[in-house]
Amino acid sequence: MLSMEEQKVLVEQILGSPLPQLDEIYMQGAKLYDTTAPNRFITPYLLSLLYTPFEMKLVLQLPGSAEEVAEKLGLETEPVREALDRLLRYGRLLPLKKGRPGYAPSVDVMTIRDQIGMAYNAQGLDWNQEMPLFRLMEAWRQMPNPPQALIDAIHGSFRVIPKYASIKHLPGVMYCENLREIMQSFQEVGKFALQKCVCRSYKSYLDRGEYSADHCQCGFHEHSPKDSHCMTFGTRADYAVEHFGGHYATQEELERCLKEIDESTAIVSAHNKRQIDFICSCCDDCCAMADLEHHGLPIRIPSRFRPSVKEDACVGCGLCESRCVFDAVHVENGTASIREDKCMGCGSCVVTCPAGALRMQVVHDVDWIPDYWADDNNWNIPGENTADYIEKLRAGQD
Ligand code: SF4
Ligand code: SF4
Ligand code: SF4
CATH class of the missing domain: 1.10.10 (Arc Repressor Mutant, subunit A)
Known part of the structure; x- marks a missing residue:
């Protein structure tokens, strides 16, 4: 302090x-x-x-x-x-x-x-x-040595959502961790909105005094001024469209978003619960969550997945190491290995391994994801799973 x-x-x-x-x-x-x-x-x-x-x-x-x-x-x-x-x-x-x-x-x-x-x-x-x-x-945000009360208050309030391509083959993937299903189901009922990333805006204005699309070198397409990967769902999407310059996403935008997220090193994160109202996909350069973590505030917990390495398939190319923003994979003596204590289960390394040597495994039970935040008073998030909420919207009951 x-x-x-x-x-x-x-x-x-x-x-x-x-x-x-x-x-x-x-x-x-x-x-x-x-x-x-x-x-x-x-x-x-x-x-x-x-x-x-x-x-x-x-x-x-x-x-x-x-x-x-x-x-x-x-x-x-x-x-x-x-x-x-x-x-x-x-x-x-x-x-x-x-x-x-x-x-x-x-x-x-x-x-x-x-x-x-x-x-x-x-x-x-x-x-x-x-x-x-x-x-x-x-x-205020970057004050070093945050108090324990703040660490306790925010620890685990977000959870990493794996890249869709890294888990799509797995059985037992829950709705709240299946990025395609979340986006698709809300898009179909007109409750999926995209908006310009505010973290990117802060980073750009504070560093350069203007919004600059080429500020970040990560290659994430979202950094062009017109595009956006900051996603809101349900009532929160309506609010984003009404007040925050968001727009409801088309099917084409959904497909493009999903593809770019899979290809980039952006980390996908959501509130750590089963009701999905917001999803962030941000690179390490501008993301406020990553920044908090660099300042000793562990705001995110890992997803339920972690890659395992098929050693006889690994060709030691090092691509996984260069893609991992959590420093959780290292290549030594021609073979990759995963640091379990650091891996956040984002799937970034899995989706681009040229040898197919990385495969996601389920490492946490479904209880890893809290069922509901009883005290969440700000948005219309029903006390039930989002999939049921979508069914209600489809049936015109909300
Ligand atoms: S960091 Fe994530 S949530 Fe925050 S504005 Fe950027 S994309 Fe949206
Ligand atoms: S990307 Fe795949 S093949 Fe290359 S080092 Fe990593 S695990 Fe091995
Ligand atoms: S090793 Fe790194 S890139 Fe791979 S899943 Fe874990 S955190 Fe993500």
Whole structure:
């Protein structure tokens, strides 16, 4: 953890001025982050760039509806609603679950970061006007030595989904780990959306001050400005289309996405549960999840699969080693071997082995994947398997 003095210098550098005098309300706001980010000198300064003092006051009353917040504070409802709607539109708040209209604060700066970036992309806003905010969020996120409470809170909240081509031949693949089936079933009911990758946008703007399609050298096609591999499903897809510049994917886009994901070294990840609402496919260069992992926050767990090496087939070409972003496969004395403690079961090495010497095996029982997150209040994710949800949509019951 940086000392208070070092954090102070960092904030002054980013703001480009001596520290401003902050309203007391931001100290109260910072308490929201006490567990996951204790002793962060940065937090109130970050909040002062996210919210006006009036907005911060409203946020401290959430979750709830505009009526509830107005009543708690003894204010007129309409100005409160207008302020909360504006915060929602610019990604500074989350919507409450369908069926209970209202707003929720995000006590996780990563989520705010993603929401704001998506709002900026969708509305074509000028990122450069908010650079101090974006830089403070990056500094907040990358603070070394994260507290154990934060590690516990986010450990395993995501899971790697194997490349489809690496597991398509295997029996017993679950719906929530079968990328083609997930994409296909949601596409058929018009609930599969694609949107521009916000991590790529952050990386590009923070490094170059502009969106740059050729910023990354990984060869992942998604980096052209018009393409996208950031996927949302169900109600979340509707929200992405309505608010974050997403579009519903065609069958052709689905096929192209799947092919490019298989060919690239991008890692596919989803929330670690059986209800699929979001899938990320990002290369190590820009992915915020990979970045968290490089900073000691193990946000993802491996898939249920791991490759085994057929030693007599391996020709020692080393392609698997160069494809593995987790440093989990090494070629020694002409034969590849897998580091079980490092392998995330992404299948990147399997799909391109020219000798067919790598084959995925199931290494974890189905219990590896939690059935349901009971406290997930932000999206309309039914408490049942996604496959059943799709059936309901097909039958027009949702
Ligand atoms: S592709 Fe992944 S890393 Fe990029 S914005 Fe989407 S979720 Fe984030
Ligand atoms: S890519 Fe296949 S053949 Fe080449 S070293 Fe790896 S396992 Fe062996
Ligand atoms: S060895 Fe590396 S590339 Fe292969 S499945 Fe494991 S993590 Fe992925």
